[in-house]
Amino acid sequence: MNMFDLHCDTALELYRHKYSLADAPCAVSLAKAAGYDRYVQMMAVFTDTRLDDEAGWQQFFAVRENLLNECETHAVPLCRNGVELGDTLRFTETKNAFLLTVEDARILAGKIERLEELHRAGVSVITPLWGGLTCIGGSHNTGEGLSDFGKAVVSGCFDLGIAVDLSHASTRSADDIFDIAEAKNGRVLATHSNAYTLCRHSRNLTDDRLRRLSALGGIVGVNLYVRFLSETDDCTMDDVLRHIEYLAEVAGEDHVALGADWDGADVPEELSDISCMTRLIPLLTEKGYSETFLDKLFFGNALRFMTN
Numbered sequence: 001m002n003m004f005d006l007h008c009d010t011a012l013e014l015y016r017h018k019y020s021l022a023d024a025p026c027a028v029s030l031a032k033a034a035g036y037d038r039y040v041q042m043m044a045v046f047t048d049t050r051l052d053d054e055a056g057w058q059q060f061f062a063v064r065e066n067l068l069n070e071c072e073t074h075a076v077p078l079c080r081n082g083v084e085l086g087d088t089l090r091f092t093e094t095k096n097a098f099l100l101t102v103e104d105a106r107i108l109a110g111k112i113e114r115l116e117e118l119h120r121a122g123v124s125v126i127t128p129l130w131g132g133l134t135c136i137g138g139s140h141n142t143g144e145g146l147s148d149f150g151k152a153v154v155s156g157c158f159d160l161g162i163a164v165d166l167s168h169a170s171t172r173s174a175d176d177i178f179d180i181a182e183a184k185n186g187r188v189l190a191t192h193s194n195a196y197t198l199c200r201h202s203r204n205l206t207d208d209r210l211r212r213l214s215a216l217g218g219i220v221g222v223n224l225y226v227r228f229l230s231e232t233d234d235c236t237m238d239d240v241l242r243h244i245e246y247l248a249e250v251a252g253e254d255h256v257a258l259g260a261d262w263d264g265a266d267v268p269e270e271l272s273d274i275s276c277m278t279r280l281i282p283l284l285t286e287k288g289y290s291e292t293f294l295d296k297l298f299f300g301n302a303l304r305f306m307t308n
Contacts, residue, residue, distance in 0.1 A: 001278065002037050002039070002040075002295075003033075003038075003039050003274065003277060003299060004041075004299045004302035004306075005041050005042065005221070005260055005274070006042050006257055006259035006302055007101070007191040007192040007259040007260065007261055007264075008027070008042070008261065008262040008264065009044055009046050009103075009261070009262070010027070010029075010043060010262065010263040011043040011044065011063050011064075011066075011100075012063055013263045014026070014066060015062065015067070020070070020073075021070040021074050022074050026262070026263045026273075027272060027274060028262050028263060028273070028274055030076070032274050032275040033095075033274055033275070034275075035275055038094075038095055038299075039096050039274070040085065040089075040097050040098070040303070041097075041099075041274075042098070042099045042100075042101050043067060043078075043101065044101045044102070044191075045059075045060050045063045045100070045101070046103040046130070047060070047103065047106060049131070053107055056104070057108075057109060060102065060107055060118075064100065067098075067100070071098060076096045077092075077094060077097050077098070078099075078100060079097055079098065079122075080100075082099075082306040085099060085303075085306060085307060086307035099306065100122050100123050100124065101123060101125040101126065101127065101165070101191070102123050102125075102127065103127040103168075104128075104129065104131075104168075105126050105128040105136050105153060106129075106134035106135055106136055108135065108136075108149075109135060110149055112156060116160070119160045119161075123162060124162060124306070125162065125163045126153075126164060127165035127167055127168060128146075128150060128153060128169065128173070128177075129150075129168045129169050129173060130168045135147060135150070136150035136153060137150035137170075137173050137176070138169075138172060139169065140168050140169060141170075142170050143170060144172060144173070145173050150173070151176060151180060154177055154181075154186075155184060157186070158180065158181065158185075158187070164187070164189075165189055165190065165191045166188060166189070166190040166209070166213065167190050167192050167193045167203070168203065170202075171206075174209055175209075178209075178212050178213075178216070181216055182216065187217070187218070188216050188218045189218045189219050189220070189221070190213060190218070190219075190220040190221065191221045192225075192259035192260070192261045193205050193223055194228045194229060194243045195207075195246045195250070197246065197250075198242055199227075199228055199229055199231055199243075200231065201228050203228055204228055207250050210251040210255075213255065214251040214252050214255040217308075218255065219251075219255050219256065219302060220247055220251055220256055220257070221257045221259020222243050222256065222257070222260070223259055223260065223261050223265070224260045224261055224265065224271055225261050225265035225266065226267065226268065227266075229243060229268070235268055237279065237283065239268070240268065240271065240280065244256060244280075244297065248297075254296060256296075256297060257296075257297060257301045257302040257305075258277070258297065258302070284297075
């Protein structure tokens with residue numbers, strides 16, 4: 001079985017605690033990935049909220065350097081873009097591969113030239129916003145849209161071939177991103193968001209935005225964070241299944257993937273790390289989902305999006 005996950009915060013944990021990628025006591029490690037035929041993980045570098053924009057910029061490169069060293073030590077390719085990922089999977093026997101993403105583009109600090117630096121550093125996806133108002137614009141917990149600088153950043157991402165992540169964006173910012181994507185044929189996804197209809201959290205996507213995302217060929221990664229799965233304290237795998245089913249119904253089976261948010265969120269106990277995800281398969285099979293759909297959900301949809 002193959003697995004492709006769109007979002008985890010493991011890179012920052014490896015950096016902070018000097019863990020080894022091989023056997024880190026995290027939700028994501030090479031040891032925990034051993035049961036998969038192939039495992040692709042998008043490694044987000046989150047900007048610590050205690051850091052200002054400039055310190056966050058420096059931290060990104062420190063975390064990236066540490067991840068590069070870990071990947072080199074353990075012979076895991078850190079692919080610079082989707083083309084490199086596709087070639088790696090097509091022409092090598094590697095079991096594991098990673099992609100690098102930025103979570104919270106406030107580290108650009110109003111300097112558009114930094115976007116090219118991130119591109120050269122191998123960033124393939126940018127999550128422009130995380131919380132509050134920044135130089136990029138309004139996050140999910142505000143009513144503001146993108147700033148003029150934020151619009152320039154999103155447009156620049158599309159020019160460079162960097163995909164833009166709706167996760168953490170406000171409703172207005174998400175619509176601004178969609179508008180720019182439609183004008184520039186840009187690639188948009190939601191790496192770790194769920195269905196607002198099922199859980200009314202500002203981080204989740206409304207039906208209208210799910211349909212707009214799928215119309216642009218985007219994908220949404222099911223987030224395992226308990227607060228985005230359910231409005232109650234009792235959260236289980238059943239809630240994960242509800243969101244998978246709903247997202248597949250509204251966005252379409254070709255537009256739902258996994259974006260678990262491991263090592264950055266509290267998740268259901270039954271799905272505590274990457275090795276546990278196979279527990280969803282018999283439950284989905286019992287509900288009548290085909291092997292074709294399972295392959296799309298666990299691997300194919302994310303791979304297609306990132307390599308096209």
